[in-house]
Amino acid sequence: MSAASLRLVEGGSLVDQAVHAVRTHIRTNDMKVGDTLPSEGHFATELGVSRPVLREAFGALAALRLIDVGNGRRARVAAIDGSVMATSLDHAVATAQISMVQIWDVRRTLELRTAELAAIERNDDEARTIVALAEAMEAAGTDVDALTRHDIAFHQAIAQAGRNMLFLQIIRSFAPMMVHAVPAAWATRTTARQRTAVLAHHHNLARAIADRDPKAAIAAMSTHFVASIGDLFARL
Numbered sequence: 502m503s504a505a506s507l508r509l510v511e512g513g514s515l516v517d518q519a520v521h522a523v524r525t526h527i528r529t530n531d532m533k534v535g536d537t538l539p540s541e542g543h544f545a546t547e548l549g550v551s552r553p554v555l556r557e558a559f560g561a562l563a564a565l566r567l568i569d570v571g572n573g574r575r576a577r578v579a580a581i582d583g584s585v586m587a588t589s590l591d592h593a594v595a596t597a598q599i600s601m602v603q604i605w606d607v608r609r610t611l612e613l614r615t616a617e618l619a620a621i622e623r624n625d626d627e628a629r630t631i632v633a634l635a636e637a638m639e640a641a642g643t644d645v646d647a648l649t650r651h652d653i654a655f656h657q658a659i660a661q662a663g664r665n666m667l668f669l670q671i672i673r674s675f676a677p678m679m680v681h682a683v684p685a686a687w688a689t690r691t692t693a694r695q696r697t698a699v700l701a702h703h704h705n706l707a708r709a710i711a712d713r714d715p716k717a718a719i720a721a722m723s724t725h726f727v728a729s730i731g732d733l734f735a736r737l
Contacts, residue, residue, distance in 0.1 A: 515550050515554045516554055516557045516558050516561065518548075519548060519555055519557075519558035520558045520561055520562060522544065522548055523558060523559070523562060523568075524562070524567065526538070526539075526544075527567075527578055532578050533578060534579065534580045535577055535578060536577060536578045537575045537576070537577050538576045538577065538578065539575075540575060541555040541556055541559055541576075544558075559576055562576075563579075565585055566579050566581075566582035566584065567579055581666060581667075581670050583669075583670035583671065583673035583674040583676075584673070584674070586670065586671065586674035587673070587675070587676060587677050590674055590675070590677075590678065591677050591678065594678065601678070601682065604678060605726075605729075608672075608675055608726070609723075609726040611668060611671060611672065612656065612659070612660075612722055613719050613722050613723060613726075614663075614668070615656075615659050615660045615663045615665075615668050615672065615722075616706060616710065616715075616718040616719055616721070616722035617663075617715045618662070618663030618664065618665060618668070619631070619660075619663045619710045619718065620709060620710045620712075620713055620714055620715040620717075620718040621663075621713070621715055622662060622663055622664045623662035623663075623710055623711075623713075624662075627661065627662040628662070628710060628711040629711075630658050631655065631658050631659060631662065631710055631711065632707045632711055634651050634654050634655040634658055634707070635700075635703040635704050635706070635707040636704075637651040638655065638700060639700045639704075645683075645684050645687055646684075648683070648687065649679065649680060649683040649684055649687075652679065652683050652703075653676050653679050653680070653683070655703060655707075656672055656675075657669065657672055657673055657676070659672075659706075659710065660672040662710065686729055698728070699725075699728060702725040702728060702729075705717075705721040705724070706718060706721035706722055706725055709721050
């Protein structure tokens with residue numbers, strides 16, 4: 502579909518209709534990440550609406566991370582971004598629409614699969630990164646902020662190694678909640694033995710992935726989640 506064939510559809514505000522038109526343009530022209538869109542003015546002319554309407558439509562699309570906009574350059578098709586999902590999940594938890602128990606149940610289900618995929622698909626650099634992050638967690642010692650950062654990166658690196666972009670973005674969407682949940686769970690581990698056991702779960706998982714052992718990776722991730730969920734909900 503060329504810009505000349507664009508038209509507004511019935512229903513919704515002019516901004517909503519302009520958003521729909523821009524998304525239709527991207528889809529029907531088979532545009533890919535990084536491709537440049539026509540200007541706001543061009544869309545405004547073709548659709549018969551004002552520039553402020555298109556400016557607002559572009560702003561809405563940028564907020565949804567569907568396009569990238571920047572000063573001095575034309576808007577471009579954006580890459581998938583888990584931050585939008587993260588904002589929605591954070592809002593849902595804050596407003597009691599879903600619970601942390603439900604979030605962690607979904608996480609466990611997804612991450613058993615990401616561990617399996619990582620053990621099958623990972624390359625050598627990814628395996629080294631996953632092992633290094635497990636070691637960095639141990640090296641963090643009593644620095645809970647550093648340990649939390651490494652823990653979040655550890656799970657995202659596993660999802661990255663699995664070669665499924667959707668899994669990676671969903672796992673990334675859990676990061677804001679992990680910023681609070683990991684320290685809360687860690688606070689329940691009051692003895693050196695408890696903390697050593699948790700770190701061992703991460704080492705075992707990293708080793709299973711490095712060894713290309715999907716069954717062991719699933720088992721290690723399951724053990725990790727059983728322990729982590731128990732610690733977290735004991736704190737809650």
